[in-house]
Amino acid sequence: MSKQAREYAIVDIETTGGSADRSRITEVAIIIHDGQQVIDRWETLVNPQQYIPLSIQGLTGITDEMVADAPIFQDVASTIYDYLHGRIFVAHHVNFDYSFLKHQLGESGLTWQSPKLCTVRLARKIKPGFASYSLGRLCDALGIRLNDRHRAGGDVSATAELFELLVASDSESVLEQMLKRNSSVQRLPANLSQDIFDNLPMVAGVYYFHDRSGKVIYVGKAINIKKRVSGHFTGHNIQAKRQDFLKEIHNISFQLCGTELMALLLECQEINRLWPKYNRALKRAEAKYGLVNYTGMDGYMHVSLIKLAKHQRCIRPFYSLREGVSSLRNLIEHFSLDKRFCHFPSEVSLPTTLEIRARRSIDLPELDGYNERVEKAMEAVQTKSSSYIIVDQGRNLEEKSCIWIENGKFYGMGYISKENQSTTWADYKDDLQRYHGNEYMMQLIESFLQQSKAMHEIIPIEEEHIENRVNTQFVALKMKLM
Template sequence: MYAIVDIETTGGFSANNRIIEIAVVFHDGEQITGQFETLLDPEMSIPSFITGLTGIDAQMLIGAPKFSEIAVELYNLLEGKVFVAHNVGFDYSFVKQSFEREGMVYKPKRLCTVRLSRKLFPGLKSYSLGRLCESRGIVVNDRHRAMGDAWATSILFGQLLQADKEGHIEQAIKGKHKALTLPPNISKEKFNEIPQSTGVYYFHDANGKVIYVGKAVNIQRRFNGHFSGKAKLNLKTEIFDVSYEITGSELLALLLEALEIKRLWPKYNRSLKVKALSWGVFSYTDREGYLRFQLNKVVAGIKPLATFTSHASAWKFLLDKNKELKLCPKLNGIQKKNGACYDFQLGECSGACCGVEAAEDYNKRAEELIAGVKLEGEKFLVKDCGRNPGEEVALFFEDGFLSAYGFIDMSQSFQTAEEVVAVLKPVKRVIETQYLLKSYWDKIPEKNIIYLTNN
């Protein structure tokens, strides 16, 4: 048995919105056997654009039951049936959360008529319910009302059942079929074309516009990871295509992602777009001659050794360097204590905090931290693995900023680093590339860094 469901809601996110109308059409695999529908009091206001779309206003909902009042009846009607909907993720997320608010667990098997239609009725320009019904000769009464859309979807579902000669529907129902985790407008064939390689990937909407940019060591695995678990519903339903650029180099993928977000400003990269390098690690020499480090907010006119997007990332950097170089945690503000630091008592600090270790000896290690992040005034190339064994990636940095990059055929012969730079693709300076280089610096083998001053 199948339950074909359609809902109208106060908005697009199930966490912050509520159902205002639900309709269910029951199908036994051969014919429609019954139906259920009701308006619902969402216990919140209805936005004007929802009224404009559905025709449902607050006046119509006076006296309508709350979901809590129909929850048991609806649950009993749906129990044991396959949940079917057009863009099933949307309808199911609202119904599931509505049941959860009443302390009821609802996890049915599900079918998406968008995905099934792409499989069984290939080649159409649009798989929206309206366009799909038009192409299949299905009359839709009361479009954007729950019963009108549910009824049309049930007729469409009947056609899908008749057209399914190879058992696609049964296959989709059995277990957690991988295709169900994919966005409804991305076919399994399209997913299989996505490379399992390192690079940058782009999500496109129905008009081809880039709405998200990401990077991954394995693009296909990362793509699937976006939509397992609690994926952003709007992102999932807006994706119509995927493109990608293979880099081979993980560092280039990181850098290229930052460049592309700055260039394209995709709507779903908001969290990355607003990041600012607001925290820095600063150095100074105290009155005893010891080189010290501290964290502070970055202010105009004072250059830090390294910049970070958060206090947490700056703090981790300082902790890691402190441990790696065996620096004193008290001198670097990690421990607040009178006298010797706790690490000295444990034998893990050489005693710069209490005068046991001379400033000259201590500063040799502290200066290694500065040398590792001091990139201003330097011009150098970083070599990394390419897209295939016969290729290398060349990254050109100036003052710590990525200035150019390219893929070099290893059969080519270059006499100087300047000759390599001349064939690279220039890019606009972006502050995030400086931060990414500093955070990645310790992973770069010294033999892969070529300073131009040394040719």
């Protein structure tokens, strides 16, 4: 589309809610603009064919009675398509309006796609420094009339006047830059500066999305930070949660990590420390069940699979009931444990429960021999009691990354200068940051080492005990990777 022939469809809609896949449009207003003046205008109420929540009625003033006799969207879809097709789509917080119209046009059998222009982003570039870029606050600051606030007709008129003012003030051709065919700016959240995105590194690390007040609302890890962050902003996700998420992003910070594994571990630590609003998966990454053992009043050692309280210690944690049940049943089979002294959670159906109760005091095993078998079983399930350091590439050529595992537990990590490297673990300790690890982080470490083909160096912390203390799996890794 040439600059001379360019036309803009300035749009505002009202809806029954914030999610395009569940909510519906109640009003549409479109102004056609040639960059200098308004050349056409169209608007209509729309029957959403669903109840308008009272909170939305209070905000917009659009009631169920007002839309009862209005056309349904399908009846006006072709008219809306004709107004939008071949024109640049302009709106304040453009992705919201665009997502609803694209979704409902698609439902009506009309495939539509247009270049987008966000007046929030345009205003931030051409008129920087305002405390707020909401339509109401921006109009107040710039002296633009805004009648019938939160009605499509009133808001679209104000948006068109704002657009004209911004175009007239565009002395640095910001509009042309934003409309470049391959420009990524329209994919970015409206409140995020293009400069912040442009300055993101293309290396491994952890990134943080911040809201307007600077609070971290999301933490993520990446092999390539810039590429991964860009992935958050691409695609056509119409869910309200994603739209709200994008609106809240005002800034991005990051920490370089050197390797994907370092980034994975730091991401876990930061989510546990910051508990960001939009992180969900790793918040749930806590073990739910665990094996414990104790000596009963009868002198026999008992083994129980229990539900874990927060931070409760156990011999072996499990992230699912199925995994824990399978492990305990394997112990019973391989170490000939007596089912009468092995206990499952109440939700596990055990066909032999009545039989076990009937045999409670019959044919008991010899006490010392049985307890010895239980002790061997408990030794077998205690995971990875080895101590070692994983050495890999650092954030630059002058350092290496280190991950410290002690007695099978994640203990700390950090970076050491190549000049200060040693083959003894004590020399690494002071340069590493202490962290609170968990079983999930150990699973990440073990899984990553099994799958990775990188040249890691795994240094035993206690070399003289390496044959006795390092799990066979890690001996193989040491031979393969060093």
